[in-house]
Amino acid sequence: MFRSDPILIVGGGLGGLTTALALARRGRSVRVLEGAPEFGAIGYGIQFGPNVFHVFDRLGLMDQVLAVADSPAAVVMLDALDGKELVRIPTGATLRARFKYPYIIVHRVDLHNVLLDACRGSAAIELVADAMVNGFEDRGDGVVVTTADARTFSGPALVAADGFRSLFRAALIGDGEPRPTGYAALRTIVPMAELEVDVPRDRVVLWGGPGYHVIHYPLRHGALFNIVAVFRTATHAERADAATYRAELEHIYRDAHPSVHALNAMMDFRWRRSVADRDPVRHWHQGRIVLLGDAAHAPLQTLAQGACMAIEDGLCLAETIHAADGQFAAAFRRFEALRLARTARVQLESRALWDSLLHAEGIARDVRNATVSGWDETHMFDCLTWLYDGASFPAKIGH
Numbered sequence: 001m002f003r004s005d006p007i008l009i010v011g012g013g014l015g016g017l018t019t020a021l022a023l024a025r026r027g028r029s030v031r032v033l034e035g036a037p038e039f040g041a042i043g044y045g046i047q048f049g050p051n052v053f054h055v056f057d058r059l060g061l062m063d064q065v066l067a068v069a070d071s072p073a074a075v076v077m078l079d080a081l082d083g084k085e086l087v088r089i090p091t092g093a094t095l096r097a098r099f100k101y102p103y104i105i106v107h108r109v110d111l112h113n114v115l116l117d118a119c120r121g122s123a124a125i126e127l128v129a130d131a132m133v134n135g136f137e138d139r140g141d142g143v144v145v146t147t148a149d150a151r152t153f154s155g156p157a158l159v160a161a162d163g164f165r166s167l168f169r170a171a172l173i174g175d176g177e178p179r180p181t182g183y184a185a186l187r188t189i190v191p192m193a194e195l196e197v198d199v200p201r202d203r204v205v206l207w208g209g210p211g212y213h214v215i216h217y218p219l220r221h222g223a224l225f226n227i228v229a230v231f232r233t234a235t236h237a238e239r240a241d242a243a244t245y246r247a248e249l250e251h252i253y254r255d256a257h258p259s260v261h262a263l264n265a266m267m268d269f270r271w272r273r274s275v276a277d278r279d280p281v282r283h284w285h286q287g288r289i290v291l292l293g294d295a296a297h298a299p300l301q302t303l304a305q306g307a308c309m310a311i312e313d314g315l316c317l318a319e320t321i322h323a324a325d326g327q328f329a330a331a332f333r334r335f336e337a338l339r340l341a342r343t344a345r346v347q348l349e350s351r352a353l354w355d356s357l358l359h360a361e362g363i364a365r366d367v368r369n370a371t372v373s374g375w376d377e378t379h380m381f382d383c384l385t386w387l388y389d390g391a392s393f394p395a396k397i398g399h
């Protein structure tokens with residue numbers, strides 16, 4: 001029964017769609033079940049390191065991605081109290097020469113649409129929207145899922161790319177809710193023409209302050225401006241009205257540079273999230289079900305690599321399934337072995353830098369500022385080599 005069915009992918013985010021494309025390129029048919037009424041993304045900015053282009057290149061999507069993306073002039077970190085530049089990662093020709101591919105900033109909707117268009121162009125991929133999976137059974141020779149509207153789908157294996165609050169992670173790993181950090185995040189996008197604050201508009205800028213940061217960069221070839229504010233607060237998981245949120249923001253950022261205040265004044269309070277991540281775990285599969293992307297290893301956004309890891313996972317998993325000639329247990333074990341140390345390092349380094357680099361306060365801020373004062377381009381590139389050089393993808397098993 002199951003052998004002839006398409007492989008099931010639950011979740012049509014960046015990880016799920018990349019997996020679908022990579023499997024289809026290897027001749028496998030797949031069915032992607034997405035819980036939202038339509039396939040799509042929430043509109044805000046996302047950054048991608050050069051490592052993700054190893055995947056886009058292999059999938060033949062370089063031109064399409066570059067057409068909707070921009071390369072920032074640099075990624076810089078400023079001290080949010082006095083505005084001094086602390087760290088600079090050049091993202092122009094020298095980065096490209098060192099890591100082969102560019103660093104980009106892109107509207108998530110545009111990137112999502114590149115992947116969706118490619119999926120729609122493949123006869124091997126079926127996209128099923130409005131299919132919120134609420135139950136599943138691994139029957140040994142295949143997996144059957146049910147959706148909230150009582151449909152059932154079956155497949156020889158299932159890839160759970162269902163994100164941060166994964167139904168499948170809850171069942172396979174059972175480690176409860178994501179780990180809250182005590183921080184909340186706000187984000188907004190404004191037309192560039194309406195931006196009156198005197199800040200650089202051609203690069204990624206991160207203002208690191210005591211218990212808070214703000215990050216901003218342009219989108220859509222300079223037409224839009226993306227701002228994210230992240231701050232420690234006892235109310236990170238609570239709901240309140242805009243006036244309460246605004247008063248809280250002004251209080252928390254009271255010592256910040258005037259430009260940071262002006263950026264925060266543009267914040268939209270409708271999207272406010274508690275910031276959380278996951279502890280690394282060693283195994284992401286059970287039987288014929290495997291977790292991928294945030295469902296397997298959600299990091300904090302410090303290194304801007306969560307989506308990059310989900311995309312790398314997608315290619316790696318498809319290649320392990322192909323290399324194992326569809327022997328899913330062997331493929332899933334190999335996938336975990338290839339991906340564990342890299343994704344866990346992203347999770348753990350993101351946590352460590354969250355406190356020591358982004359949010360240092362008091363004497364720790366002095367220590368940070370003294371430490372980073374010696375970081376030049378060579379040092380930055382050396383530190384990022386493990387990440388930006390890209391992941392290992394499997395060769396055929398037995399060859």
Ligand SMILES: Cc1cc2nc3c(=O)[nH]c(=O)nc-3n(C[C@H](O)[C@H](O)[C@H](O)COP(=O)(O)OP(=O)(O)OC[C@H]3O[C@@H](n4cnc5c(N)ncnc54)[C@H](O)[C@@H]3O)c2cc1C
Nearest residue numbers: 011013014015035047133162163293294304305306307308
């Ligand atoms: C503020 C912020 C900034 C970030 N910036 C960056 C960045 O610059 N660069 C970067 O690489 N990463 C960044 N990330 C991380 C990135 O957003 C995630 O790591 C990435 O979206 C994970 O992709 P995914 O496909 O695993 O999961 P998701 O994108 O969460 O997709 C999961 C999909 O599954 C669907 N789904 C869930 N449950 C079900 C179900 N039961 N049935 C059917 N469908 C279901 C959802 O609707 C969704 O479409 C950032 C995160 C945050 C919060």
